[in-house]
Amino acid sequence: MTTFTGALRSSLGKKYLMGFTGLVWVGFAIGHLIGNFLLFAGREAFNGYAYFLEHLGHGMLIYVAEAFLALTILIHVANGINVAVLDKSAARPVGYQVKGNARGRTQKGLASQTMIWTGLTILGFLVLHLVTFKFAYLWEQVPDYKFEGTNIMTRDLYSVVVRRFSEGWYVGLYTAVMLLFGMHLKHGVWSAFQSLGLLNKKTTAPMISLAWVVSIVLSLGFLFLPVTVFVMNESFASPAGGLHL
Amino acid sequence: MSKEETVAKKQGSRYTVRVWRQAGKDKPGQLVDYQVDGIIPNMSFLEMLDVLNEQLTKEGKEAIAFDSDCREGICGMCSLVIDGVAHGPHSGCTTCAVRMRDFPSGSTITIEPFRAKAFPVIKDLVVDRSALDKIIAAGGYVSVNAGAAPDANSILVGKESADRAMDAAACIGCGACVAACPNASASLFTSAKITQLASLPQGQPERKKRVKAMVEEMDRLGFGDCSNHGECEAVCPKEIGINHIAQMRRDYLMATLAP
Ligand code: FES
Numbered sequence: 001m002t003t004f005t006g007a008l009r010s011s012l013g014k015k016y017l018m019g020f021t022g023l024v025w026v027g028f029a030i031g032h033l034i035g036n037f038l039l040f041a042g043r044e045a046f047n048g049y050a051y052f053l054e055h056l057g058h059g060m061l062i063y064v065a066e067a068f069l070a071l072t073i074l075i076h077v078a079n080g081i082n083v084a085v086l087d088k089s090a091a092r093p094v095g096y097q098v099k100g101n102a103r104g105r106t107q108k109g110l111a112s113q114t115m116i117w118t119g120l121t122i123l124g125f126l127v128l129h130l131v132t133f134k135f136a137y138l139w140e141q142v143p144d145y146k147f148e149g150t151n152i153m154t155r156d157l158y159s160v161v162v163r164r165f166s167e168g169w170y171v172g173l174y175t176a177v178m179l180l181f182g183m184h185l186k187h188g189v190w191s192a193f194q195s196l197g198l199l200n201k202k203t204t205a206p207m208i209s210l211a212w213v214v215s216i217v218l219s220l221g222f223l224f225l226p227v228t229v230f231v232m233n234e235s236f237a238s239p240a241g242g243l244h245l
Numbered sequence: 246m247s248k249e250e251t252v253a254k255k256q257g258s259r260y261t262v263r264v265w266r267q268a269g270k271d272k273p274g275q276l277v278d279y280q281v282d283g284i285i286p287n288m289s290f291l292e293m294l295d296v297l298n299e300q301l302t303k304e305g306k307e308a309i310a311f312d313s314d315c316r317e318g319i320c321g322m323c324s325l326v327i328d329g330v331a332h333g334p335h336s337g338c339t340t341c342a343v344r345m346r347d348f349p350s351g352s353t354i355t356i357e358p359f360r361a362k363a364f365p366v367i368k369d370l371v372v373d374r375s376a377l378d379k380i381i382a383a384g385g386y387v388s389v390n391a392g393a394a395p396d397a398n399s400i401l402v403g404k405e406s407a408d409r410a411m412d413a414a415a416c417i418g419c420g421a422c423v424a425a426c427p428n429a430s431a432s433l434f435t436s437a438k439i440t441q442l443a444s445l446p447q448g449q450p451e452r453k454k455r456v457k458a459m460v461e462e463m464d465r466l467g468f469g470d471c472s473n474h475g476e477c478e479a480v481c482p483k484e485i486g487i488n489h490i491a492q493m494r495r496d497y498l499m500a501t502l503a504p
Contacts, residue, residue, distance in 0.1 A: 002457050007501035011430070011470045012460055012494055083428070083470045091362050091429035091469030097276060098355040100329025102425060104336040105486075106479035112472065113427065191473040194487065197494030201486055 011087075014079050019195030021076040022188050026214070028069060033221045039161065039229065042242030046158040047145050054154075077123060084116035107208070111187040118184040125177040132170075136160045162236045165229035175223045182219025189214050257283035258350035262297060264309055265357045267366050270373075274366065276355065286346035290333060291316060291323065293345055294356075310369040316341040318482060321417030324424070325370055326357045331421040331480040339419065339482040359424035362467045363431070374420045376466045377434055381418075383462035384455035385438040391447045406444045413441035415483035422477035422485075428469030433477040435463045436493035437485050443496055453500035460497050 007013045035053075038046045054062055101108060111118075136142055137155055145156035164170055189211035193199050199207055228243065229236050235243055259282045267274030281297040288296070291313050298308040314322035323340040327333035333343040348354055358366050363376040392399075402410075413436075422433035439456050442448030448455070471490060478487045 002461070002501050002504070004501045007497065010460060010497075011432075011464050011468075012497050014470055015494060016498065083472060087470050088428045091467060092360055093362055094360055096326060096329055096357055096360055098329040098357065100326075102330050102336060102476055102479035103334075104479045105475060105484075107473065107475035108427065108479075112474045115472065187473070194473050194491055195494065197491045197496075197498060199488065199491045201488040204486075204488060204491075 014083055015195035017075050018079050018083070019192035021072040021079075022192045023196075024069070024072045025076070026185065026189060026192075026218075029218055029222075033218060036222070036225050039158070039225060039236070039241075040243045042240050043145070043156070043158045044148055044240070046161075046241070047154055047156060048147065050157045051147075051152070051154045073123075073126075077119070080116055080119050107187070109187075111183045112191075115184060115187060118180045121177060121180050122184060125173075132164055133157070133160060158241055162229055162233070162241065165226045166233045166237070168230070171226045171230045174226045178219050178223040181222070182215045185215035185218060186211055257285045258345075260284055260293070260345075260348065260351070261353040262293075263353060263355040264370070265366075266309070266369055267358075268368070270365055270367055274369075276357075284345050286344065288345045289316070289341060290325075290327070290343040290345065291341050310367075310371045312371050313341055318342045319417060321419035321482075324359050324372065324374070324419055324421070326359060326424055328355050329357075331359065331424040332419075332482055336479060337482060337484050339417075339421075342482075359420055361420075361423050361429035361469075363429070364420060364423065372420075374418075376468070377418050377420055377423075377431065379466060380431065380435055380459055380462050381438055384451070384458035385442070387442065387447050388451060389447075400446050402445060410441050410444035412485060413437040413444070413489055416441075416481075416485055417483060419482060421480045421482065423468065425476045425480040426469065426471070427474055427476065428472055430471040430477075431463050431466075431468040432471040432490045432493070433481065433485060433487065435459055436489040439496065440489045440492045443492070452496065453504060456493065456496040456500050460493070 002010075008017060035049055038049050056062060057064075131139075143156045143159055144153050145158070146153050165174075190199075190204075190207040191211075193207055194204070232243060259280060262279045262281055263276045264279065265274055266277045279297055279301070281293060281300060283296060284293050291311070294309060294311060301308050312322045312324050314320045316323070318339045318341060321339070323332075325331075325333070325340045327340070327343070332338065332340050334347050335343050356370060358364075358370045359372045359374070364372040364374055366372050416434060416437040418434065420431075420434065423429055423431050426432075439459055442455065443452050473487070475487050478485065
């Protein structure tokens with residue numbers, strides 16, 4: 001008798017896990033992007049948003065969310081390596097000398113075949129991203145910020161972001177990774193729905209188009225911010241911050 | 246050489262064919278180059294190999310082993326990877342239905358066997374695809390007597406279900422989906438066999454048992470994981486869609502969540 005947990009270890013189970021964890025992170029990325037746009041509203045708004053998140057549910061909710069995200073990405077990465085490296089070479093020990101691509105209805109292409117590499121690059125970037133933003137206070141001076149008209153103090157996360165995005169190399173790297181992130185999503189988003197068995201003959205093609213839209217919006221959305229902060233640094237670095245033309 | 250043969254040779258084109266030669270199972274193999282002459286555009290791909298084999302036999306060399314039977318696209322016996330694509334450059338057709346007019350005269354054509362751990366090479370281009378039969382034997386049947394032809398009229402089947410079942414039933418079990426999959430997954434084949442029965446009333450009593458048994462057999466035989474490349478659908482001679490794979494995933498999930 002196959003139980004649900006037993007099923008998760010099957011080749012189909014790997015797909016369920018991959019699709020589910022992938023969608024969790026796509027959801028997170030959408031929320032994160034919306035939050036990021038508060039940079040345009042200025043120092044008070046952005047720091048206020050960070051403060052709000054850190055204090056949700058007596059400051060517990062953020063830890064729960066972080067633990068959940070950490071667990072899902074761990075599953076996603078471990079599964080991905082399993083599928084794209086270990087199982088793949090085991091199932092075809094002798095490969096083809098000539099590699100071809102069928103025309104027509106195939107989805108096999110640069111994006112689908114480089115999922116493991118774009119994925120690992122995003123993972124590496126994620127670590128750098130956490131070190132340079134979230135955990136910046138552990139290794140560099142982060143100024144304090146006092147909310148207007150109150151006595152509440154918090155870390156000035158806004159200044160960390162703006163300072164980092166004034167560095168050309170960081171913005172360049174960020175942009176490059178976001179383009180790869182878009183590529184990962186182009187195959188990943190529709191694929192997640194297919195993996196969870198949620199598509200049929202009629203919905204597959206529209207979902208593939210929707211995945212294109214999601215990947216372009218998220219990738220351009222994320223790289224729009226650092227580029228704008230880099231170009232308009234004077235405006236962003238002012239005491240009130242934000243974008244004023 | 247007879248007079249007609251000389252004429253055909255003059256008229257036909259010449260190709261360089263690079264063929265995987267392997268003396269037997271677990272023996273080392275390699276690509277070997279051959280020149281073949283007198284190929285006319287309307288010849289089928291397998292006829293080109295027949296001409297080459299005749300040539301090899303006359304030269305006292307061993308003929309190239311390859312599978313074929315009906316040579317009209319219905320049996321699923323032929324199985325070649327031509328220039329890296331299972332069943333060659335034409336979509337929706339088997340190797341035996343590929344014509345030489347698809348290849349520019351004078352070009353080089355590389356022919357390799359279907360590659361997967363579950364499909365061991367027996368000789369040259371012939372592989373053992375009995376793993377697919379094992380997947381069917383694990384549950385791809387209806388255990389009760391479903392009746393004779395007249396009984397078909399007593400159990401009504403909706404048009405949509407009938408179409409879906411027919412789509413899936415078009416599978417000839419050639420294994421091109423496995424050969425084309427970058428991960429050597431048998432998901433398209435297995436899902437077609439599962440949904441064919443899952444779409445019909447006769448398949449309902451054993452539906453959950455079947456999907457579990459067949460999926461687990463597929464895994465046990467060493468086929469790879471699906472990464473939704475969809476290359477299987479593109480090479481399938483019967484154009485079976487990956488929507489059947491999604492259906493299999495739904496069924497397997499339901500079967501394990503609510504056994
Ligand atoms: S030989 Fe029968 S399908 Fe090609």
